[in-house]
Amino acid sequence: MIQLGQILFILSVLVILHELGHYVAAKIFKVRIEKFYLFMDAGFALVKKKIGETEWGIGWLPIGGYVKLSGMIDESMDTEQMKTPPQPWEFRSKPAWQRLIIMLGGIIVNIILAWFIYTVVYSTYGQKYISTERIQENGLVFGEVGQKAGFRNGDKIMEVDGKFQPNFNRMALDVLLGDNVQVERDNKKVNLVLTDEMKAEIIGKEGKQFMGPRWVNVKIDSIFPDSNAKKAALKIGDNIVGINGIKVTYFDQFGDELAKHKNDSVMLDVNRNQQVIQIKALVTKDGTLGFKQKTKALKDDYLVNNQLTVGEAIPAAVKESWSLLVYNVKHFKLILRPKTEAYKHVKSPVGIARALPDEWNWEFIWNFTALFSIGLAFMNLLPIPGLDGGHSLFIIAEMITGRRLSEKAAGYVQTVGMIILLSLMALTFGKDIYQLVADKFF
Known part of the structure; x- marks a missing residue:
């Protein structure tokens, strides 16, 4: 439940502020906002209330959110109003540069949010x-x-x-x-x-x-009950320095040497209380003795942990945000290379939630929120129909060519984009939910 609470909190912060970026930009240019939703209200909403010209609500499907602008074909796929003449308060009536700013508003807020969070984290918890x-x-x-x-x-x-x-x-x-x-x-x-x-x-x-890390010294931290280590009278604190006269300095050397003697006895050189003694032990069929190494x-x-002042934290936060954006680009390129099979490991919110810690930790949550915010900004920059980047690409093309995509064509493009996005979401959610069920019952 704590993992669920964390992912819902993080998603809520990111979605609300992302959509707020669109909302504020639209308000500045006097575009009417019909809906502002946290999460998707496919079919029905959990909560909704109309205040002025805008319906505010919370949907039941936690895969994002949306701001519905008058005179725009968006996630709602509402094309009815597009059949009427354009009105001054509609998105389609505004100049291309204003529409572009509105589309990029959410992405800009996500980037600023990451800068702000990292600045606060670095100047309070430190840069760790x-x-x-x-x-x-x-x-x-x-x-x-x-x-x-x-x-x-x-x-x-x-x-x-x-x-x-x-x-x-x-x-x-x-x-x-x-x-x-x-x-x-x-x-x-x-x-x-x-x-x-x-x-x-x-x-x-x-x-x-x-x-x-390569652990130096094979020092015993704990011994498993009924293990060969227990039977050989090894003790906690013993430091194994050799096997059959062969010196072992690192734990990986110890493991490699044991593997050569599965189901066989070995003579261990053991440093106990500053004295080296020899102890005979039987190696299991797995090549182990049955103890835990002290690490x-x-x-x-x-x-x-670099403790930064606010003045130092601001440029460090900008650098970190840029670095994360570059990592997103590299990760996306890796996903696009089929031979790496990286696409198989893309996670939905379900998969992400399962990787979160079991206890509430504000430092971790804010760091993760900033990281996720940059990821959300990058994802929305992708020139995919249905995402902010897709809308922005067509507006930029319009600014260059002077020709706008017809409303009919825009509807088709949006439909294709939504099919692609929903299919990808269904695949990632399905994979993670299946894994969750499999881990619980199989």
């Missing part, structure tokens, strides 16, 4: 991120798919497409969205090129978790 430099001090560890793509345990990622990324979470995204990765391996620079097929396998099987907490040991 996981340090790439700190986390790969001992190099990185890669999953099976990452190693198949050419990475090796111990690699340090120096550049992606010629740039170093100080934020480790962004570094993982850069690798998936970039083309050329430069790593440092055994004090040498090695260049890797990830194919679309490699990216598809990483995204599908491991995602951003395909790489992580560092990412947010405690690798977190950078």
Whole structure:
């Protein structure tokens, strides 16, 4: 329920302010607003009330919202008023430059909102991120798919497409969205090129978790009951430094060495209380002993927190907003490349809600709202009929050519656009709802 509450709150803030951008711009140019809706009222509305010339309401379908302008074919698909002569208060009667500003009003508000949120967050909570430099001090560890793509345990990622990324979470995204990765391996620079097929396998099987910090020291934090580690009398705090006389410095080395002795006994060199002792243990068929490794907490040991003044936060917020817009462009390009299969992982609000934390955290919520706001701005910039970008494209074409799309053609275009959008929504919602049900009952 907390996850549901968070996504509804975030969507409500974003939709209301986005539509408010259209509303204010329309009011400035004296266009009549017939409806202002949070969420879609397909068939019926949960709440509605007419105040003056505008009907205000909340729809039942949380996939957006809309402002219905007089004299415009929009999400409502109302074409009746278009059969009458244009009136001075209608959208279609206004000059092209005014109509363009009205269409871009929501996008502008989304961008300003992200700037504002990041400014407040950076000047209160601080600018926080996981340090790439700190986390790969001992190099990185890669999953099976990452190693198949050419990475090796111990690699340090120096550049992606010629740039170093100080934020480790962004570094993982850069690798998936970039083309050329430069790593440092055994004090040498090695260049890797990830194919679309490699990216598809990483995204599908491991995602951003395909790489992580390389833990030094095999120190036992907890021992599972009835495990081989328990039977071998290993203790919490023990540090395993060797297997069968072979030195192991990193946990991944320990795991690789154990895997060579499945269903077999090994002699462990164990540092206990500053003394190295030998303990015999049986390795399971899965290549494990049954204990949990003591690791560092990412947010405690690798977190950078830059406390910024308001004056410092403003340009940092602008830079972050621009960076997120660029990431949206790169992500969209990745989705358009079928071999990456990134399109399979596009999420609806249902899927996004499931990824939210189980507890209410205002810092996280505001950061996520800002990120989502830039995503909403980018999505609406796309030149797809039915979105703000589609309407804007036709207005810009009109400004260049001096010819306006006929109302009949505009109706057809809007219909096609709505069919495309609703089909995409049905696919993403259907996929995420199916996954939700499958996870609960299968």
